[in-house]
Amino acid sequence: MSDKRTRAPRNTLNPELIVTTALRLMAADGVEAFSLRALAKELGVGPMALYTYFRGKDELFDAVRDHLLGTRRLATAKGPWQQQIRSVATGLRELLLEYPCLLRILASRPLKGPETAAVTETLVRALREAGFSKENAARAYTMLFTFVLGAALWESQMNAEKQDPEGRRRLRATMASLSEVDYPTVVDLAGELAATSGGDAQFEFGLRALVAGLEPLLD
Amino acid sequence: MSDKRTRAPRNTLNPELIVTTALRLMAADGVEAFSLRALAKELGVGPMALYTYFRGKDELFDAVRDHLLGTRRLATAKGPWQQQIRSVATGLRELLLEYPCLLRILASRPLKGPETAAVTETLVRALREAGFSKENAARAYTMLFTFVLGAALWESQMNAEKQDPEGRRRLRATMASLSEVDYPTVVDLAGELAATSGGDAQFEFGLRALVAGLEPLLD
DNA sequence: CGGCGTACAGTACACCGTACAGTAGCGGCA
DNA sequence: TGCCGCTACTGTACGGTGTACTGTACGCCG
Numbered sequence: 173m174s175d176k177r178t179r180a181p182r183n184t185l186n187p188e189l190i191v192t193t194a195l196r197l198m199a200a201d202g203v204e205a206f207s208l209r210a211l212a213k214e215l216g217v218g219p220m221a222l223y224t225y226f227r228g229k230d231e232l233f234d235a236v237r238d239h240l241l242g243t244r245r246l247a248t249a250k251g252p253w254q255q256q257i258r259s260v261a262t263g264l265r266e267l268l269l270e271y272p273c274l275l276r277i278l279a280s281r282p283l284k285g286p287e288t289a290a291v292t293e294t295l296v297r298a299l300r301e302a303g304f305s306k307e308n309a310a311r312a313y314t315m316l317f318t319f320v321l322g323a324a325l326w327e328s329q330m331n332a333e334k335q336d337p338e339g340r341r342r343l344r345a346t347m348a349s350l351s352e353v354d355y356p357t358v359v360d361l362a363g364e365l366a367a368t369s370g371g372d373a374q375f376e377f378g379l380r381a382l383v384a385g386l387e388p389l390l391d
Numbered sequence: 392m393s394d395k396r397t398r399a400p401r402n403t404l405n406p407e408l409i410v411t412t413a414l415r416l417m418a419a420d421g422v423e424a425f426s427l428r429a430l431a432k433e434l435g436v437g438p439m440a441l442y443t444y445f446r447g448k449d450e451l452f453d454a455v456r457d458h459l460l461g462t463r464r465l466a467t468a469k470g471p472w473q474q475q476i477r478s479v480a481t482g483l484r485e486l487l488l489e490y491p492c493l494l495r496i497l498a499s500r501p502l503k504g505p506e507t508a509a510v511t512e513t514l515v516r517a518l519r520e521a522g523f524s525k526e527n528a529a530r531a532y533t534m535l536f537t538f539v540l541g542a543a544l545w546e547s548q549m550n551a552e553k554q555d556p557e558g559r560r561r562l563r564a565t566m567a568s569l570s571e572v573d574y575p576t577v578v579d580l581a582g583e584l585a586a587t588s589g590g591d592a593q594f595e596f597g598l599r600a601l602v603a604g605l606e607p608l609l610d
Numbered sequence: 611c612g613g614c615g616t617a618c619a620g621t622a623c624a625c626c627g628t629a630c631a632g633t634a635g636c637g638g639c640a
Numbered sequence: 641t642g643c644c645g646c647t648a649c650t651g652t653a654c655g656g657t658g659t660a661c662t663g664t665a666c667g668c669c670g
Contacts, residue, residue: 182635182648204499207626220628221649229627279498279544282552286565289574292584297576310583315542315597322541323534325498333501346505355508357516364529365511378534385604401617401666426657437619439659448658 198273253302268324327370417492456496472521487543546589
C-alpha cells in the first residue's frame, strides 16, 4: 500500500478501514487464509497497530460480521405473509452466499450481541403481523433462520467442492463407488441427489415446504 | 502415555488408534484447541509419526468425521412415514450435539466422499417408501439434512455461549440494550426468543412444521 | 543371523497471534 | 509560535502451529 521505508502517518487507520480491508482479503482468499499479518501488510502498517482498534483476531471477526449484518437491511416484499417471509429468507441466503466468510464466522463464533437484530426484527414482525402468537413467532423465526444458515452452509461447501475439477472428479468417483447392496436407494437416486444438491430451486423448494408447514399454526 | 526416554516401539500406532485418540482430545478441549503436536504427545510419539498414516491435519479431520458418521447407524422408528423421518432427523441432531467437533468439521470442510451415505440412505429410503417421487425425495432429503445441520449448529453455539456466566450476562445485556424504536418487535418478543433459542422443543417444533410442509407433495 | 524396508525421531522453517516496551507525530494549550 | 504530552504506530520477541526433509533403529523375512 505505501512505500516500505516510511513510517505510517498518524491517522492512517480507523476501525472502518480495517474492517472493510479485512473483509476484502477474506472475500478474496477465504477466511482460513486470512491473517492479521497479511491485513497489516495490506494496510501498510505493522501487525501490532491493529491492536489499537481491536483486542485481537476474534474481535476483528466479530466486527466484520457485524459490518456485514448491519450494512444490508433485508427488504420485505409486499404481499401475503408467506411471500414476505420467503423474501426475507431469500435475501438472507443471498447475503450468506455472497460472503462465504460471513457464513464461516457465523458457524464458528457464537453470537455475542445484537448483530442479527435487524434481520430478526424484519422476520419476526412479518410473522407477528401474519397473526402468529408470540411464542410461535419466536419458534418460527428460529426455525427459519437455522434453516437458511444450514442450507447456505451446505450449498457454499458444495460449490467450493465443485469449483476445482479435482473435486468434481472425486464426487463422481464417490457416487460410482457406492455399493448398490448397502445403499440401494442412494444409488437409485444418485442423479437426483447430485442435481438437487444446491441451487436456487432446491432452496426455494425447502423454503416453500417450510412456510407451508407453518400455515396450520394460524388456526 | 509412555516414558520420556524410550523410543516408541515399532507398532504403537495405527489409524484407528490415532482417530479415536484425536476424537477424545477434540471432544475434551474443542476442535480449535486440537493440534497434531498435542495428539502426538498424547500418543507418546513425535509429531511426524502421524504423517505415516495421514497426509496431514485435514485428512485426519476427514478420518474423524468418517469415523463418527460411520460408527452410528441412525435407527428408523416404526410407524407412519412422518414419524420415521422425524426419528432419523432427531437421531442425527443428537449425534451432532453429542460431538460438537463433528459439527465443526462438517461446517468447515467440504464432503469428499460417501461419508454421509448411511444417513442419506436411511432418510431417502423412508421418503421413497412414503411415496415421494425421486426428485422430491432428493429435495426433501437435502432440505431435512441442511435444516438439522443449521439447527444443531445454532443450538451448539447458543449452548457454548450460555455455558460461562460471562456469556449469559452478555446475552442479557444485549437484549436490554436493544433500542425499542429500532426493534420494537424483537424487544416485545425478547422473552420468547430467549426461551426458544434452543432445546428439544424448538427442534421438534421446526421438524414437525417441516415434515408437515412436505405432506402436500404426496398428492 | 544378517540385512532391508519402514515406522518412528530430530531438526528446521515459515508462519501464526500477541505481549511488552519504545518512539515519533499530531493536537492543544501557553 | 513553540513545546509538551498523549497515543497511534513500530520493533522485537516468545511460544505455538503445520509440515518438509533427513536420519535411525526396530522388527520381519530370508
